[in-house]
Amino acid sequence: MLIKDKFHLTYCTNIHPGRDWAETLASLQEYVPGIKQQVSKDSPMGLGLRLSNTASEEMNVGDRLHKFKQWLEEEGIYVFTMNGFPFGNFHNERVKDHVHTPDWSTDDRLRYTIRLFDQLAVLIPDGIHGGISTSPISYKHWYPKGKPTEDVLRKGAAQLAEVVIHLQKLEQRTGKYLHLDIEPEPDGLLENTEDVLQFFSNYLLPVATDILESRLGTEADEARELILKYICICYDICHFSLAYEEPSETFSRFRKAGIRIGKIQVSAALKILSKAGPAAAIWNALSVFDEPTYLHQVTERVGGTVVTYPDLPVVLKSKKPFRELRAHFHVPVFLEKFGLLYATQDQILKVIDILRTETISEHLEIETYTWEVLPVSLKSDLGDSIVREIQWLTSKL
Numbered sequence: 001m002l003i004k005d006k007f008h009l010t011y012c013t014n015i016h017p018g019r020d021w022a023e024t025l026a027s028l029q030e031y032v033p034g035i036k037q038q039v040s041k042d043s044p045m046g047l048g049l050r051l052s053n054t055a056s057e058e059m060n061v062g063d064r065l066h067k068f069k070q071w072l073e074e075e076g077i078y079v080f081t082m083n084g085f086p087f088g089n090f091h092n093e094r095v096k097d098h099v100h101t102p103d104w105s106t107d108d109r110l111r112y113t114i115r116l117f118d119q120l121a122v123l124i125p126d127g128i129h130g131g132i133s134t135s136p137i138s139y140k141h142w143y144p145k146g147k148p149t150e151d152v153l154r155k156g157a158a159q160l161a162e163v164v165i166h167l168q169k170l171e172q173r174t175g176k177y178l179h180l181d182i183e184p185e186p187d188g189l190l191e192n193t194e195d196v197l198q199f200f201s202n203y204l205l206p207v208a209t210d211i212l213e214s215r216l217g218t219e220a221d222e223a224r225e226l227i228l229k230y231i232c233i234c235y236d237i238c239h240f241s242l243a244y245e246e247p248s249e250t251f252s253r254f255r256k257a258g259i260r261i262g263k264i265q266v267s268a269a270l271k272i273l274s275k276a277g278p279a280a281a282i283w284n285a286l287s288v289f290d291e292p293t294y295l296h297q298v299t300e301r302v303g304g305t306v307v308t309y310p311d312l313p314v315v316l317k318s319k320k321p322f323r324e325l326r327a328h329f330h331v332p333v334f335l336e337k338f339g340l341l342y343a344t345q346d347q348i349l350k351v352i353d354i355l356r357t358e359t360i361s362e363h364l365e366i367e368t369y370t371w372e373v374l375p376v377s378l379k380s381d382l383g384d385s386i387v388r389e390i391q392w393l394t395s396k397l
Contacts, residue, residue: 003397006359008080011366011386014050017091021058024051031383033075039390044076048365050083053112059119069123079123081263081363084116084132085183091372096295103138104156114166121174129177131262131363133234136188141310148189153203160231161208165215167230181234181262186297186308186328192243193250196233197257204231232262237351238269241344242299242326244306247351251360263363264351266393270327271342285340287316288375289329297328330368334392338378352396366393
């Protein structure tokens, strides 16, 4: 939906099961029309579409894509952003670090992403730009001591250059501006602001510039403009709060480097404060968030350094003393506190405050995908929960 005549606001449908196209369509038809009736009854509602690789392949069979577009139009729904991070199934089975598979060193990741862009170009209405969020190149713990080779980073940059070439040709053919939004997260090869700046400066810009000069015959300055136009950042508020970074500082540094933020994912992490109560009670409260499906990295600021633990069980086993921990578990954005635990909702409010005066991005996507694995005390009807999140964010904007 359009908020304040400038923000396209939606929720990400990675909340719903979507192993294949049939399951994806069934989930959308079950939930989305009812949600629209409650949050955007008299005006079009935007949708953040998530398609697995299988669902995307199957959508291209016959006239499914055009029938889906027709259904969207009949329901008053429009797709302006997609989540292209998870490649495979994202529900009811162990995901963990496989969410990064395949990574950006592979042709499978490139083909999947380009197919999504071709589908988005059909689905998106005229007159607005669209984006697809994607993984932060690869996963750190797949490499010895967490240090990837130069080849992996250069290969990732070269694959992104292919995306730039495709998106320029797509825009020339359709008139639609679409962009790829890289999503940093803990233990990804890109975790924070500095990682993004270093990757753009040391890998993406030099590698992709050479490829564009060779393939398109562009000058270096024009190639740089194309790269920065089509390769953007997905600013996931939960992820950047895990890096203990202030939104205003990150936005400023990206702006100075010419890096655009294509999408803001509105999400909250768990925040654990030692002063909230007895240590045993806090550990017990945190333990109920230990579930086997998703990665729940935990971060801690020690002096001027952010230490990342690869998953919640590591921290629960050690039970070492701390002042503050933050855990990668997307909790409802409308909650500031639950029992002895907190959320990083304050980071969402800081971003909203900045958006009052600066249009950092026109795309806002709520991404609380953990409803089915939340502790029982936080669970309620899925449709009602999504509506409550949208209404909370709309009221704050």
